[in-house]
Amino acid sequence: MSEAESTPPVVPGDDARHPLAMETLVALCASRGFVFPSSEIYGGIAGFWDYGPLGVELKNNLKAVWWQRMVRERDDVVGIDSAIICHPRTWEASGHVDNFSDPMVDCRRCKKRFRADQLDDAGPCLDETGKKGEHDYTEARDFNLMLSTSIGASVDTTSEAYLRPETCQPIFNDFKRVREAARQKLPFGIAQIGKAFRNEITPRNFTFRSREFEQAEMEFFCHPSEHTEWFEHWREQRHRFHLDLGFDPNHVRLRPHAADELAHYAKAAEDVEFLFPFGWQEIEGVHDRGQWDLSRHSEYSGKEQSVTDEETKERFVPHVIETSVGVDRTALALLVNAYDEEELEGGESRTVMRFHPAIAPIKVAVLPLSKKLAESAHALKKDLQRHFNTAYDHAGNIGRRYRRQDEVGTPFCVTIDFETADDGKVTVRHRDSMDQDRVPLEGVVAFLRDRLETAL
Amino acid sequence: MSEAESTPPVVPGDDARHPLAMETLVALCASRGFVFPSSEIYGGIAGFWDYGPLGVELKNNLKAVWWQRMVRERDDVVGIDSAIICHPRTWEASGHVDNFSDPMVDCRRCKKRFRADQLDDAGPCLDETGKKGEHDYTEARDFNLMLSTSIGASVDTTSEAYLRPETCQPIFNDFKRVREAARQKLPFGIAQIGKAFRNEITPRNFTFRSREFEQAEMEFFCHPSEHTEWFEHWREQRHRFHLDLGFDPNHVRLRPHAADELAHYAKAAEDVEFLFPFGWQEIEGVHDRGQWDLSRHSEYSGKEQSVTDEETKERFVPHVIETSVGVDRTALALLVNAYDEEELEGGESRTVMRFHPAIAPIKVAVLPLSKKLAESAHALKKDLQRHFNTAYDHAGNIGRRYRRQDEVGTPFCVTIDFETADDGKVTVRHRDSMDQDRVPLEGVVAFLRDRLETAL
Numbered sequence: 001m002s003e004a005e006s007t008p009p010v011v012p013g014d015d016a017r018h019p020l021a022m023e024t025l026v027a028l029c030a031s032r033g034f035v036f037p038s039s040e041i042y043g044g045i046a047g048f049w050d051y052g053p054l055g056v057e058l059k060n061n062l063k064a065v066w067w068q069r070m071v072r073e074r075d076d077v078v079g080i081d082s083a084i085i086c087h088p089r090t091w092e093a094s095g096h097v098d099n100f101s102d103p104m105v106d107c108r109r110c111k112k113r114f115r116a117d118q119l120d121d122a123g124p125c126l127d128e129t130g131k132k133g134e135h136d137y138t139e140a141r142d143f144n145l146m147l148s149t150s151i152g153a154s155v156d157t158t159s160e161a162y163l164r165p166e167t168c169q170p171i172f173n174d175f176k177r178v179r180e181a182a183r184q185k186l187p188f189g190i191a192q193i194g195k196a197f198r199n200e201i202t203p204r205n206f207t208f209r210s211r212e213f214e215q216a217e218m219e220f221f222c223h224p225s226e227h228t229e230w231f232e233h234w235r236e237q238r239h240r241f242h243l244d245l246g247f248d249p250n251h252v253r254l255r256p257h258a259a260d261e262l263a264h265y266a267k268a269a270e271d272v273e274f275l276f277p278f279g280w281q282e283i284e285g286v287h288d289r290g291q292w293d294l295s296r297h298s299e300y301s302g303k304e305q306s307v308t309d310e311e312t313k314e315r316f317v318p319h320v321i322e323t324s325v326g327v328d329r330t331a332l333a334l335l336v337n338a339y340d341e342e343e344l345e346g347g348e349s350r351t352v353m354r355f356h357p358a359i360a361p362i363k364v365a366v367l368p369l370s371k372k373l374a375e376s377a378h379a380l381k382k383d384l385q386r387h388f389n390t391a392y393d394h395a396g397n398i399g400r401r402y403r404r405q406d407e408v409g410t411p412f413c414v415t416i417d418f419e420t421a422d423d424g425k426v427t428v429r430h431r432d433s434m435d436q437d438r439v440p441l442e443g444v445v446a447f448l449r450d451r452l453e454t455a456l
Numbered sequence: 457m458s459e460a461e462s463t464p465p466v467v468p469g470d471d472a473r474h475p476l477a478m479e480t481l482v483a484l485c486a487s488r489g490f491v492f493p494s495s496e497i498y499g500g501i502a503g504f505w506d507y508g509p510l511g512v513e514l515k516n517n518l519k520a521v522w523w524q525r526m527v528r529e530r531d532d533v534v535g536i537d538s539a540i541i542c543h544p545r546t547w548e549a550s551g552h553v554d555n556f557s558d559p560m561v562d563c564r565r566c567k568k569r570f571r572a573d574q575l576d577d578a579g580p581c582l583d584e585t586g587k588k589g590e591h592d593y594t595e596a597r598d599f600n601l602m603l604s605t606s607i608g609a610s611v612d613t614t615s616e617a618y619l620r621p622e623t624c625q626p627i628f629n630d631f632k633r634v635r636e637a638a639r640q641k642l643p644f645g646i647a648q649i650g651k652a653f654r655n656e657i658t659p660r661n662f663t664f665r666s667r668e669f670e671q672a673e674m675e676f677f678c679h680p681s682e683h684t685e686w687f688e689h690w691r692e693q694r695h696r697f698h699l700d701l702g703f704d705p706n707h708v709r710l711r712p713h714a715a716d717e718l719a720h721y722a723k724a725a726e727d728v729e730f731l732f733p734f735g736w737q738e739i740e741g742v743h744d745r746g747q748w749d750l751s752r753h754s755e756y757s758g759k760e761q762s763v764t765d766e767e768t769k770e771r772f773v774p775h776v777i778e779t780s781v782g783v784d785r786t787a788l789a790l791l792v793n794a795y796d797e798e799e800l801e802g803g804e805s806r807t808v809m810r811f812h813p814a815i816a817p818i819k820v821a822v823l824p825l826s827k828k829l830a831e832s833a834h835a836l837k838k839d840l841q842r843h844f845n846t847a848y849d850h851a852g853n854i855g856r857r858y859r860r861q862d863e864v865g866t867p868f869c870v871t872i873d874f875e876t877a878d879d880g881k882v883t884v885r886h887r888d889s890m891d892q893d894r895v896p897l898e899g900v901v902a903f904l905r906d907r908l909e910t911a912l
Contacts, residue, residue, distance in 0.1 A: 033534075033637025039543030039629050041757040045607070045617070048541055050630055053534035053638045056648075060537075072841055075848055078489075078509035081516075083668050084651060085504055087495030147605045149619065151501070151655060151667065161501070163605065163619075173495050174506055181489025182509045183851075192512075195540060195651065199607060211607065212539050301497040385528055386909075392531055395639075453842075 011253050018251065018277045020339055025277075026206055028351070032408055034058065034335065035207055047203030047211030049328075054408055057361035057389055059214070059331050062245075063193050065358050065456050066216045066325065069241060070191050077189040077218060078182045082170035084195055088161050091146065093300035094169045094293070096162075101142035102201060108136040115201055116140035147197045147211075163197040167215045168322060172293045175221070175305060175318075186307060186318060187222035187230065193327065205278050207328045214327035219293075221318035223309070227267065227288055230321045235270050235286045238323050242272055242284070242330075244456050246356035247337050251275040255282075265292035274333040283329045289320040334359055338409055353409030354432060357452050362410040363388035364448055367401050369417040377416045380426070380441065384414075387445055388452060406431060412448060467709050474707065474733045476795055481733075482662055484807070488864055490514065490791065491663055503659030503667030505784070510864055513817035513845055515670070515787050518701075519649050521814050521912050522672045522781060525697060526647050533645040533674060534638045538626035540651055544617050547602065549756035550625045550749070552618075557598035558657060564592040571657055572596035603653045603667075619653040623671045624778060628749045631677070631761060631774075642763060642774060643678035643686065649783065661734050663784045670783035675749075677774035679765070683723065683744055686777045691726050691742045694779050698728055698740070698786075700912050702812035703793050707731040721748035730789040739785045745776040790815055794865055809865030810888060813908050818866040819844035820904055823857050825873040833872045836882070836897065840870075843901055844908060862887060868904060 030036045033052030037044035051059055071079045091097050103116040110125045114137075125135040147163040164170065171190045178190055193216045203210050222230050235254065242252050257269040267288040273280045294305040294317050306317045338353040357363065364384055368377035371394060384390040391410065393401050398415065405413050413429040420426055426444060428437045439447050486492045489508030493500035507515055527535045547553050559572040566581045570593075581591040603619040620626065627646045634646055649672045659666050678686050691710065698708050713725040723744035729736045750761040750773050762773045794809040813819065820840055824833035827850060840846040847866065849857050854871065861869050869885045876882055882900060884893045895903050 030633075031637060033634060036630075036633055036637075038539040038541075038626070039546055040633060041629055041753065041759040041761075042543035042545045045539075045541070045543045047607075048539040050536060050538040050626065052536055052630070052634055056535045056537040072845055073838075075837075079512045080506060080508055081512040082506040083494040083501075083504040085494075085501070085653075085668055087498035087501045089498045090495055147607070149603045149605045151503075151603070170494070170506065173497055174492075174508070177486075177492055177496060178489060178508055181487060181492075197541075212541055297497065303497040305497075381531075382529075389528055 011250055012275060014280060016275055017279055018275045018336055020277050020336055022206060022277045025335060025339060028339075028407070029055070029206075029335065047200055047209075049207050049210060049212075054361040055331075058334065058355075058359060059327060061359050061361070062327060062331055062334065063214075063216060065245070066241075067191070067193065069456065070189075070216075070218055070323075074189075076184070076187060077191055077220075078178060078184065080171065080174055080178060080190055080192045081194065082167070082174060082192060084164050084197075085149070085151065085161050086164060086170050086173060088159065089300055090169050090173055090297075091162050091165075093296040094172075095296070096146055096165055096169075097144070100146055100165060101144045103140040104143040104201070105137040105140050108138065109133060110135065113143075113201075143201075145198045145200070147199055165198050166196050166217070166324075167192050167194045168217045168219055168324065169293075171217070171219045172297050172305075175219075175294065175297075176303070179221075179307075185310070187220065187226065189218050189220035191216070191218040193217075205276070205281075207332050208276070208278070208281065210328065213329075216325040216327050218323045219289075220321040220323075221294075222321065224291065224316060224319040227290075227319040227321065231268055231286070231288045234321050234323050238272060238284055238286055238325075242274075245330075245334065245359065246354075247274065247333065251337065253280065255280070263287075265290055274329075274336075276333065276336060281329070282326070283333050284323065284325045287322040287324065289322050291317045291319055293320055294318055350403055350406050352406040352431065355409040355411075356456070357411045358456050360409045360411050361389065362391045362405070362408060363452055364412045364414060365391040365393055365401075365405045365410050367398060367413055367415045368394055369398060369415055373416045373418070373420070376420065380414065380416065380444065383445065384448070388448060402429065402434075411452070414444060467706055468731060470736060472731055473735055474731045474792055476733050476792055478662060478733045481791060481795060484795075484863070485511070485662075485791065503656055503665075505663050505666055505668075510817040511787075514790065514811075514815060515783060517815050517817070518783060518787055518790065519670075519672060521701070522697075522783075523647070523649065525912065526645075526672075526674055526779075530645075532640070532643060533647055533676075534634060534640065536627065536630055536634060536646055536648045537650065538623075538630060538648060540620050540653075541605070541607065541617050542620060542626050542629060544615065545756055546625050546629060546753075547618050547621075549752040550628075551752070552602055552621055552625075553600070556602055556621060557600045559596040560599040560657070561593040561596050564594065565589055566591065569599075569657075599657075601654045601656070603655055621654050622652050622673070622780075623648050623650045624673045624675055624780065625749075627673070627675045628753050628761075631750065631753075632759070635677075635763075641766070643676065643682065645674050645676035647672070647674040649673075661732070661737075663788050664732070664734070664737065666784065669785075672781040672783050674779045675745075676777040676779075677750075678777065680747065680772060680775040683746075683775040683777065687724055687742070687744045690777050690779050694728060694740055694742055694781075698730075701786075701790065701815065702810075703730065703789065707793065709736065711736070719743075721746055730785075730792075732789065732792060737785070738782070739789050740779065740781045743778040743780065745778050747773045747775055749776055750774055806859055806862050808862040808887065811865040811867075812912070813867045814912050816865045816867050817845065818847045818861070818864060819908055820868040820870060821847040821849055821857075821861045821866050823848075823854060823869055823871045824850055825854060825871055829872045829874070829876070832876065836870065836872065836900065839901065840904070844904060858885065858890075867908070870900060 034055040038048035038050045105116050106113050114122050125133050146165050151161045253273050255271045267290050269287045271282040272284040274283045298305040308315045338355045340352050366381045381392045411431045415427045425438045428439050490511040494504035494506045495501050561572050562569050570578050581589050602621050607617045709729050711727045723746050725743045727738040728740040730739045754761040764771045794811045796808050822837045837848045867887045871883045881894045884895050
């Protein structure tokens with residue numbers, strides 16, 4: 001049992017804020033190539049972000065551990081990868097065409113559009129000449145948050161389609177096909193990772209609320225009589241997942257939705273929240289969606305989505321428990337959680353990203369102490385990169401190179417020095433403790449494997 | 457040196473066809489859960505496909521080996537993951553807004569739209585009542601193949617944006633940021649894998665020509681004087697990659713573009729083609745794009761994209777060599793290439809997908825010979841799934857279970873029998889040779905690792 005489990009965490013209240021300044025993190029992300037605005041040379045595009053060389057590895061690692069835990073280590077969950085653009089009837093069945101909207105008002109004077117429930121934040125009304133005045137609002141109208149496009153080339157068949165606003169609906173579309181192809185019986189789940197799009201009115205908080213984002217969702221299909229126990233199972237599993245990722249247990253909490261927060265079809269919902277610098281915010285939701293989805297798709301497609309229990313011959317529409325991770329939000333939480341500034345002996349300090357080794361973008365850096373050692377250093381790099389994402393750095397003094405790796409969270413640095421030729425050993429330096437081990441060259445892969453392949 | 461390299465392949469001519477019937481493959485893909493139409497319960501949506509439980513693993517394996525080879529095993533290439541929706545000026549700079557179009561004509565009588573250069577294939581002209589007549593064509597007009605959408609909530613800032621028609625342009629947008637963040641000097645490359653969208657007039661040939669597809673692209677930036685040698689380097693590297701994936705060397709060829717096929721800015725281009733059942737078709741392109749892209753983005757963004765050589769102080773716009781894999785096309789080629797029907801002794805036959813082990817969706821299946829052995833079989837599965845994607849099957853006789861794994865290309869099956877309890881050994885059965893090895897339980901992970909982690 002880990003310390004996190006034996007000591008009950010002291011979770012701060014609703015008004016708490018993570019102490020890290022967002023500007024500090026945003027600056028590090030841009031300068032080191034984690035995340036930066038999309039199309040920066042054109043002034044950016046609000047709500048869209050690009051992941052750089054380190055960010056793509058971080059995000060891929062997060063997706064890989066989710067897939068490993070949710071799909072590969074379970075006999076009762078299988079994965080899919082569906083198209084972003086589905087048949088438009090999908091979004092009629094799901095209710096998105098009718099209901100996925102915010103009420104908006106336009107100002108006739110300044111021509112700006114605002115959320116009807118946030119007019120207090122509307123700011124000054126400036127006309128074309130910049131003259132200040134009073135807003136002159138229209139009636140509220142619903143503004144659908146789905147992004148739409150047109151598909152097809154023939155005039156008579158061109159049709160409006162939507163970029164999926166969530167990855168779960170195509171899972172429902174594919175429910176029967178996947179169940180049969182994978183020879184699964186209830187209870188079982190279907191998981192997928194992919195992009196989704198929402199035309200957020202006010203994208204904000206760095207990558208937290210963006211218009212293009214990635215979800216990692218799993219829909220678990222069970223008999224209606226079992227829905228409570230499966231909801232309990234999944235909320236517990238998903239909470240544990242985030243603790244296993246290395247989040248400070250004081251900065252993660254489960255928050256059940258109040259009755260008036262629930263979607264009309266939902267039986268229960270619970271958020272996994274992380275304490276960001278902008279407060280407690282959802283990084284994952286666990287939802288009891290009842291029989292809503294498959295019932296609606298049965299109705300709209302005309303294809304019966306119920307199943308028959310082989311033993312009792314009972315025919316029923318499966319009940320669905322959903323787990324839904326915001327991948328970009330969780331990646332942002334991992335960045336916030338990892339950031340640390342540490343005072344060192346002699347008055348120096350270092351910035352160190354304390355990622356879980358499974359999440360760290362670079363696992364090991366090879367640092368030759370002199371350019372004369374380049375040959376054996378390159379040979380070692382070549383050996384290591386078959387197994388781990390490996391960096392190579394020969395520029396600057398060794399202390400500076402350690403700092404560079406600390407700042408991007410590399411758990412291990414291997415230095416090759418002039419003694420290596422004599423004793424066949426290298427120095428492995430640990431990111432967090434800064435301790436050093438002397439390890440035989442031929443044992444480095446095994447040494448690192450033991451420490452990097454620890455079960456998450 | 458492998459046999460493929462020592463024996464010059466006999467590559468069939470332009471009119472050749474792969475002997476596999478597409479219907480056979482399409483049926484296998486649907487029934488076993490590799491690939492099937494998106495939104496099938498709504499009648500599908502032309503040009504969109506979903507990958508099922510086996511397809512997603514196949515495609516992820518292909519992407520992983522590309523990333524390993526192109527990014528992790530090179531010191532001079534870094535990865536990114538950019539947004540699908542870029543600033544719309546990107547597509548003005550790239551020329552897509554003006555030029556990424558096919559000339560189309562409408563028929564005034566039957567209201568259908570056709571490619572102006574394919575009117576011979578137009579078929580009969582049927583009016584609303586179904587009466588046959590002559591087509592009455594309009595003048596040809598350009599039909600842009602980009603999918604567009606609207607972003608933003610304020611009336612005055614809502615703007616048209618496009619789903620990227622290729623993944624390379626955001627790489628050019630990010631060139632300076634990434635070069636600085638990754639501390640790279642020329643020559644170096646930036647790679648990314650992601651979705652792209654084109655409103656193809658006639659999606660066809662299963663997943664080969666679809667409207668939503670995935671690309672794995674790499675843009676390599678070099679001094680203009682070095683472009684020929686880097687083009688040679690990359691065409692050779694990329695050809696080798698496909699041979700290493702296990703493609704029949706007689707079914708892969710390099711085809712240089714003729715001068716009149718080249719894009720106006722291109723200096724040279726060469727396709728890697730695979731022999732599909734519908735003929736030789738491109739699965740990857742290697743392109744010498746000259747200085748076109750960065751020059752245009754300098755012009756349209758007003759941000760200078762040239763670089764300075766630190767030694768000579770020469771300032772120049774980098775020259776670009778691109779390698780561009782169609783991920784879905786290559787996955788389809790891998791499926792075609794793997795398919796085999798084999799006569800067995802006793803008049804039986806089996807379907808076997810002969811995937812390279814690195815590509816196979818499932819690496820190993822655990823098959824207990826009796827339900828009484830479930831406990832030790834589950835323990836072994838739990839052990840193996842930490843390292844490999846592992847299946848478990850206890851249903852039906854062992855021959856039938858072997859056939860099921862052959863049909864999805866699982867390279868190894870491990871059977872646990874009643875002797876296992878006595879001698880602590882299991883039987884490992886090889887997919888291709890059907891040979892069997894008796895391996896100690898505690899040695900199975902190492903046995904498989906040796907055979908599955910072979911360098912690609």
